[in-house]
Amino acid sequence: MTQIIKSVDEIADRYQVLYCDLWGCLHNGVRVYPEAAEAMARFRAGGGAVVLLTNSPRPAAQVAAQLRQLGTPDGTYDVIVSSGDAAQHALASGGFGKRVYHIGPERDLPFFTDANGVPLDVELVPLEEAESIVCTGLFDDRTETPEDYRATILYGKTKGLKLLCANPDVIVDVGDRRIYCAGAIAQAYSEAGGESFYFGKPYPPIYALARRKLIEVGADDVPSEGILCIGDGLPTDIQGAMGEDLDSLFITGGLVAEQTDTTPESGPNPEKLEAVLRAARLSPLYAMALLR
Template sequence: MTRIIGALDEIGANYDVLFCDLWGCVHNGIEAYPAAVAALQRFRRGGGQVCLMTNAPRPAPQVESSFDRLGIPADAYDTIVTSGDAAQDALFAGAVGRRVWHLGPAKDDAFFDPPPEWADADPIARVELEDAEGIVCTGPFNEDEEAPEDYRASLMIAREMGLKLLCANPDIVVDLGERRIYCAGAIAEFYQQLGGESLYFGKPHPPIYDLARRRLSLKPDARVLVIGDGIKTDIAGAQGEGLDSIFITGGLAAEHMGADVENPDHRLLTDWLSPQMLQPSYAMGRLR
C-alpha cells in the first residue's frame, strides 16, 4: 500500500540517489517550487546524489540553460538526463534513417546538433515528409493551439510510407502554469492508433535510466528513489526498473486528490490508483 508522507526528510536517509522529475515536481514551467528546491538541497547536503530526469525533448545543456530563469540553483542537483539525450543517441545511431521529417517547434532545433560522442557521424538532414526515411517528433508545431488530431492527414501518409516515428518526449501532457499542453508522446500514441510504429527513449523506457546510471557512475547496489507526478511515466518507469518511488499527487493528478493540493486524501488516492495497476511506494502532495 502507498504510504503518504509529509516531506522527503522522512525517508531520504534510506536512499543514496534521487531520480527526480522536473516539470510538475521541481517547477511548473514558469518558476521553481521553493520547497522542492530546498528538499533537493537538503538531500545533497546529507551526502545523496540528485539526477534531474526529464522527458524534455531537448539535450541536457539546453534544459539547464533555463534554470536561472526558473530559479533552480546549481546546488540542487548533480546531473541532468533528458529524454532528448537518450533519443538523440538513437537518432544519430540511425534508428529512423538520416533523412527525417521534424514534427516539432523551432525551440527544439538543438536536438539535431550532434553530441560530442557522435561528432564524426553522418549528419541528419531535415526534409519534407514526402522525402523522409523517418519522423522525429519533439511535440506539436504550435503547442499553444494544436492537438494530435491536427496531424491525422500527415500521419496517415507517414503510415502508408512505412515510416517509424522517433518520439523525443513520451509525456502525453504537461501543465504550463495553469495551461495544459500536448507533448510528443500524445502524437506518438496517436500515430500508433493509426497503425504506425513509434519508438520511445524517455521515461518509462529503459534507455533513460541506463543513461542516468552511467552519468552518475552508480554502483549496482546504489539505493535509488524515483520522484515524479506522471503515473504512466515516472511511476511506471520506477516499477519497471524495480525502484521505490514517490508519487507527487499535486502535479498532473491534482484534481483527483481532494481540495488541499499539499495533502492528498488517502481514500481518493487509493481509489484513483486502483485502475492504474501501479503502486508507488510513497505519495506526497508537493515535493518538500
C-alpha cells in the same frame, strides 16, 4: 499500501540517489518551486546525489539553460538526464535514417546538435522526402491538438515511416494551462497503425543512460534499492520506476491534483489516492502533495 509523507526528509536516510522529474515536481514551466529546490539541496548536503530525470526532448545542456532561466538555485542537482539525450543517441546510431521530418517547435532544434553544438549527421527534409519522423512536440502546443496532425499521421503510416518520440509525455501543465506533448502524437501514430519508438520514461533507454551518468558523480555502485524515483506522472515516472524495480515517490499535486483532492496546503485524500492508483494498476511506495 502507499505511504503518504509530508517531506522527503522523512525517508532521505534510506536512499543514496534521487531520480527527480522536472515538470510538475521541480517547476511548472513558468517558475521553480522553492520548497522542491530546497529539498533537493538538503538531500545533496546530506551526501546524496540528485539526478534530474526528465522527458524533455531537449539535450541536457539546453535543459540546464532553461532551469537557470526559471531561477533554479545552484546546488539543486548533480546531473541531468533527458529523454532528448537518449533519443539523440538512437538517432545518431542510424536506426532512423539520415533524412528525417521534424514535428516540433523551432525551440527544439538543438535536439539535432550534439553537446558542442555540432549538427548530427541527419538532414531535416519535407515529409515527402523523409526516411522517418522525429517528434519533439507539437508545432504550436498552445493551440494545436493531435487531431491537427491527422493527415501527417496517415501519410507516415501509409509510407511505413518510423516515428521517433523524443518526449513520451502525453500532457503537461504549464502554469495553469494543460498542453499536449510529443507522446500524444506518438500515441495517435501507433493507434493509426504506425510504428512509434520511445526513449524517455517509462522506457528502459533513459534509465540505462542515467546509470551511466551516475559514474560522473561517483555513484555508479549504488544498488537499485538505494535509488528513489520522484515524479507526478503515473504512466511515465511511476510505471518506469516499477519497471526498473526502483522505489518511487508519487507527487499528487501535479497531474492528478483534482482527482486526489490535493492542494498546496493539504492532501492527497487517502481514499481518492487509492482509487487513482487502483485504476492505474500502480503502487508507488510513497506519495506526497508537493515536493518539499
